[in-house]
Amino acid sequence: MSGIKIIKGNFYDCSHNRKLRVRSGFYCVVKDGVSQGVFREIPAEYAGAEVTDYSDKIIIPGLVDLHTHAPQYSYRGSGMDLELLDWLNTYTFPEEARYSSMEYASQAYGIFAEDLVRSATTRAVIFGTIHREATLLLMDKLETTGLVTYVGKVNMDRHAPEDCMEETEDSLKETKQFIEESGKYENTHPILTPRFIPTCSDELMRGLAGIQSVTGLPVQSHLSENRSEVNWVRKLSPESRFYGDAYDSFGLFGGECRTVMAHCVFSHEKEIRLMAERGVFAAHCPNSNTNLASGIAPVRRFLNHGVRVGLGSDIAAGHSLSLFDEMISAVQVSKLYWRYLDGNCRPLRITEAFYMATRGGGEFFGKVGCFSEGYEFDALVIDDSSIRSARETDAVARLHRMIYANHECRICAKYVKGKDIFTSVH
Amino acid sequence: MSGIKIIKGNFYDCSHNRKLRVRSGFYCVVKDGVSQGVFREIPAEYAGAEVTDYSDKIIIPGLVDLHTHAPQYSYRGSGMDLELLDWLNTYTFPEEARYSSMEYASQAYGIFAEDLVRSATTRAVIFGTIHREATLLLMDKLETTGLVTYVGKVNMDRHAPEDCMEETEDSLKETKQFIEESGKYENTHPILTPRFIPTCSDELMRGLAGIQSVTGLPVQSHLSENRSEVNWVRKLSPESRFYGDAYDSFGLFGGECRTVMAHCVFSHEKEIRLMAERGVFAAHCPNSNTNLASGIAPVRRFLNHGVRVGLGSDIAAGHSLSLFDEMISAVQVSKLYWRYLDGNCRPLRITEAFYMATRGGGEFFGKVGCFSEGYEFDALVIDDSSIRSARETDAVARLHRMIYANHECRICAKYVKGKDIFTSVH
Numbered sequence: 001m002s003g004i005k006i007i008k009g010n011f012y013d014c015s016h017n018r019k020l021r022v023r024s025g026f027y028c029v030v031k032d033g034v035s036q037g038v039f040r041e042i043p044a045e046y047a048g049a050e051v052t053d054y055s056d057k058i059i060i061p062g063l064v065d066l067h068t069h070a071p072q073y074s075y076r077g078s079g080m081d082l083e084l085l086d087w088l089n090t091y092t093f094p095e096e097a098r099y100s101s102m103e104y105a106s107q108a109y110g111i112f113a114e115d116l117v118r119s120a121t122t123r124a125v126i127f128g129t130i131h132r133e134a135t136l137l138l139m140d141k142l143e144t145t146g147l148v149t150y151v152g153k154v155n156m157d158r159h160a161p162e163d164c165m166e167e168t169e170d171s172l173k174e175t176k177q178f179i180e181e182s183g184k185y186e187n188t189h190p191i192l193t194p195r196f197i198p199t200c201s202d203e204l205m206r207g208l209a210g211i212q213s214v215t216g217l218p219v220q221s222h223l224s225e226n227r228s229e230v231n232w233v234r235k236l237s238p239e240s241r242f243y244g245d246a247y248d249s250f251g252l253f254g255g256e257c258r259t260v261m262a263h264c265v266f267s268h269e270k271e272i273r274l275m276a277e278r279g280v281f282a283a284h285c286p287n288s289n290t291n292l293a294s295g296i297a298p299v300r301r302f303l304n305h306g307v308r309v310g311l312g313s314d315i316a317a318g319h320s321l322s323l324f325d326e327m328i329s330a331v332q333v334s335k336l337y338w339r340y341l342d343g344n345c346r347p348l349r350i351t352e353a354f355y356m357a358t359r360g361g362g363e364f365f366g367k368v369g370c371f372s373e374g375y376e377f378d379a380l381v382i383d384d385s386s387i388r389s390a391r392e393t394d395a396v397a398r399l400h401r402m403i404y405a406n407h408e409c410r411i412c413a414k415y416v417k418g419k420d421i422f423t424s425v426h
Numbered sequence: 427m428s429g430i431k432i433i434k435g436n437f438y439d440c441s442h443n444r445k446l447r448v449r450s451g452f453y454c455v456v457k458d459g460v461s462q463g464v465f466r467e468i469p470a471e472y473a474g475a476e477v478t479d480y481s482d483k484i485i486i487p488g489l490v491d492l493h494t495h496a497p498q499y500s501y502r503g504s505g506m507d508l509e510l511l512d513w514l515n516t517y518t519f520p521e522e523a524r525y526s527s528m529e530y531a532s533q534a535y536g537i538f539a540e541d542l543v544r545s546a547t548t549r550a551v552i553f554g555t556i557h558r559e560a561t562l563l564l565m566d567k568l569e570t571t572g573l574v575t576y577v578g579k580v581n582m583d584r585h586a587p588e589d590c591m592e593e594t595e596d597s598l599k600e601t602k603q604f605i606e607e608s609g610k611y612e613n614t615h616p617i618l619t620p621r622f623i624p625t626c627s628d629e630l631m632r633g634l635a636g637i638q639s640v641t642g643l644p645v646q647s648h649l650s651e652n653r654s655e656v657n658w659v660r661k662l663s664p665e666s667r668f669y670g671d672a673y674d675s676f677g678l679f680g681g682e683c684r685t686v687m688a689h690c691v692f693s694h695e696k697e698i699r700l701m702a703e704r705g706v707f708a709a710h711c712p713n714s715n716t717n718l719a720s721g722i723a724p725v726r727r728f729l730n731h732g733v734r735v736g737l738g739s740d741i742a743a744g745h746s747l748s749l750f751d752e753m754i755s756a757v758q759v760s761k762l763y764w765r766y767l768d769g770n771c772r773p774l775r776i777t778e779a780f781y782m783a784t785r786g787g788g789e790f791f792g793k794v795g796c797f798s799e800g801y802e803f804d805a806l807v808i809d810d811s812s813i814r815s816a817r818e819t820d821a822v823a824r825l826h827r828m829i830y831a832n833h834e835c836r837i838c839a840k841y842v843k844g845k846d847i848f849t850s851v852h
Contacts, residue, residue, distance in 0.1 A: 073815075074815045074816050074817045075815070075817065075819075075823070076827065076830070076831065077813075077826055077827035077828075077829070077830030077831045078819065078823035078824075078826040078827045078830075079823065079826075080757075080776075080826075080830075081775060081776075095817070098817075104816055107816040108815075108816035108817070111814045111815065111816060115814075287758075290758040290761055290762055291758065291761070292761075293761035293762070293764060293765050293773060294765075295762070295765050295766070296766075319754070319830040319831070320830070320831070328745070331506075332713075332716040332717065333716075333762070335716055335718075335719035336716055336719070336721070336722065336759070336762060338719060339719050339720075339721050340721070340722075340766055340767065341766065347719060349507060350506075350507075387503075388537045388541075389499075389500045389501070389534075389537065390500050390530055390533040390534035390537060391500045391501065391521070391524075391534070393501075393504065397501070397504035397505065398504075400503055400504045400505075400506075401502065401503035401504045402503075403503070404502070404503030404504075404506075404745040404746070405502065405503045405745070405746070407833035
């Protein structure tokens with residue numbers, strides 16, 4: 001039974017229509033890292049394969065972080081008294097400039113990678129800085145963890161401090177070299193990363209689009225996060241109908257170009273429709289959006305329009321690496337949106353937030369985010385026994401409680417593509 | 427040097443005007459549980475007293491939870507898909523009815539008390555249920571912890587399921603007996619607890635007011651939490667000008683009667699003014715208010731009007747016992763309030779939320795909530811060394827980071843009235 005593993009336990013995941021599936025005491029057969037399905041009894045053909053029994057623990061799909069900034073992890077939890085544009089200039093750009101030092105990058109990214117591997121995240125889409133070498137160092141460190149990630153060398157050639165920008169031509173050249181040098185990894189992939197329209201000239205965007213069409217690489221950026229930013233983009237791209245249209249005009253907004261756009265707080269009807277049409281992923285980052293007083297993204301509308309939505313921790317505007325915390329926040333802010341902004345947008349259910357953090361974001365990585373046959377086996381085995389209660393809790397309430405009290409629970413095992421990265425030598 | 431203790435470390439607390447004070451490597455002299463002040467050097471008169479040196483750890487005042495429901499702890503983190511009135515009927519009242527069983531109460535309150543003592547809370551104002559015996563059992567358990575609490579036997583005589591109500595006369599009789607029997611505790615005090623106007627008849631409220639005027643006990647209740655509730659109270663108390671005025675008409679709204687009112691989400695100008703005038707404490711419970719889709723309390727207005735504000739975990743509408751989580755949420759929702767509801771209400775600073783969780787709520791207990799001379803010495807000694815960073819963090823950013831990443835930190839010692847309740851035999 002080479003390449004076959006059987007995991008026994010209480011499996012929680014979502015169906016494609018965002019409904020919770022609970023299969024307690026079931027068996028998931030994993031072959032070469034891919035689920036062969038979840039069964040009540042071990043199918044005859046797999047009899048004799050080794051079974052790992054997680055008894056009463058909770059098993060959920062690994063969580064997918066669709067948007068975060070590795071270099072900002074060093075100041076998480078501080079400096080959240082400003083709005084986006086001032087926050088970037090005051091805290092973020094000066095910090096990111098420090099990654100020209102490989103010594104600093106090595107220390108900071110070492111901490112980031114170690115904390116990420118201990119977190120509930122199994123896959124992530126990550127911003128580096130403009131520095132090719134430091135970003136490759138980040139990829140070196142991530143590659144050793146067993147996590148699957150996309151990592152981008154950031155592009156900026158305008159409207160930022162000198163030490164956070166490159167000349168347009170250098171930026172493109174460095175990006176090409178970055179892509180070449182990052183070909184060596186198994187689980188760590190390059191992604192094109194124009195920071196956002198305000199810091200990327202049209203020439204730079206056209207150059208990146210050229211690289212994209214040749215390499216077929218995916219793209220990550222920011223969209224409609226903050227009101228002042230949206231107004232600024234309107235001035236910078238007067239020919240665009242709206243912010244997303246500016247990316248689209250360069251061919252960097254979905255379609256053939258797999259794209260994740262963070263935030264989308266101020267995305268209106270037309271932008272949402274275009275996102276749906278082009279299959280653009282929205283990375284919803286509710287803690288970040290409240291911490292920077294940006295606002296509340298209209299996630300219910302995204303779902304109604306068929307936009308693909310995942311969650312993002314957005315360190316350091318978000319204060320926590322925990323995607324459980326983002327689930328809680330996603331549900332919370334959707335309730336305030338419903339209460340104050342649009343009574344037709346009913347609040348998210350916790351299961352919908354759970355879907356976003358698993359299948360929603362997982363889709364960016366392919367067949368990832370649930371235990372169905374054919375999906376890569378990413379899983380968290382969670383011990384929630386420290387949450388004590390005098391009353392019986394049904395299986396569904398137990399999942400909710402684990403999410404809301406996630407900091408009291410312990411992750412016992414963390415599978416990525418069928419390997420327990422807590423115990424396996426990679 | 428009997429009765430004298432000297433604590434050395436990095437002290438963080440707030441001045442009366444909500445400014446942060448940081449005194450690193452200072453000494454706090456504690457005499458009979460009361461601070462004699464914080465000093466750069468040990469004053470000559472205390473030379474020779476024993477010094478406990480917490481070296482590089484963070485020392486902050488113990489946190490005060492102005493509003494929580496002990497019986498609801500058993501279902502925390504689940505059942506948050508409804509608004510207040512339906513939530514009460516579906517989840518809360520059926521659960522609270524179970525506390526007629528002393529066996530159930532013993533188990534559930536045992537867990538609550540143990541978790542509360544491990545939390546960052548040193549003082550709390552707590553709802554029990556209508557059951558006198560179970561509520562006294564809760565007080566027994568809390569008394570052994572060393573925490574200082576107010577605990578109320580709840581009064582309800584209308585608009586609730588049969589098994590959650592008492593006859594008016596019985597309710598008053600039981601309350602009197604509850605007060606008598608709870609006279610035996612040192613740190614656990616009774617508080618009058620009419621649940622809220624909808625479940626308390628005028629006759630019951632008049633009876634409780636009578637008890638209050640004789641005993642001088644403080645009062646806790648709920649105020650203007652949810653729109654439907656506010657509209658209901660308008661119908662139930664047509665003679666009242668507003669919700670708070672209904673309590674006031676019975677003499678149960680501050681003044682001679684020390685009062686804490688939870689939520690105050692829909693408190694308007696007149697209600698806020700009356701709260702300020704009467705010295706009513708507002709228990710701001712931001713996680714609860716978002717979880718039940720109630721709304722956002724106008725805390726900046728409370729502060730501008732001079733209302734006394736503390737924070738409440740409001741288990742189980744709030745999902746976490748951690749008042750650090752309430753600080754984070756308080757700042758977050760104030761940003762959304764500013765963004766969407768009133769651009770004149772500037773967001774809370776994290777220091778202001780820290781103030782509310784320390785001095786703001788502490789004032790309900792007397793001279794509590796900071797390290798100034800004459801204040802009871804409640805303190806948390808916090809090890810934040812597991813938050814690693816490649817960069818130097820200044821003292822203020824360090825506090826912010828500890829709050830935002832509180833779940834990664836460890837409370838090493840917890841002083842209440844000068845005693846470390848983690849180590850001292852009570």
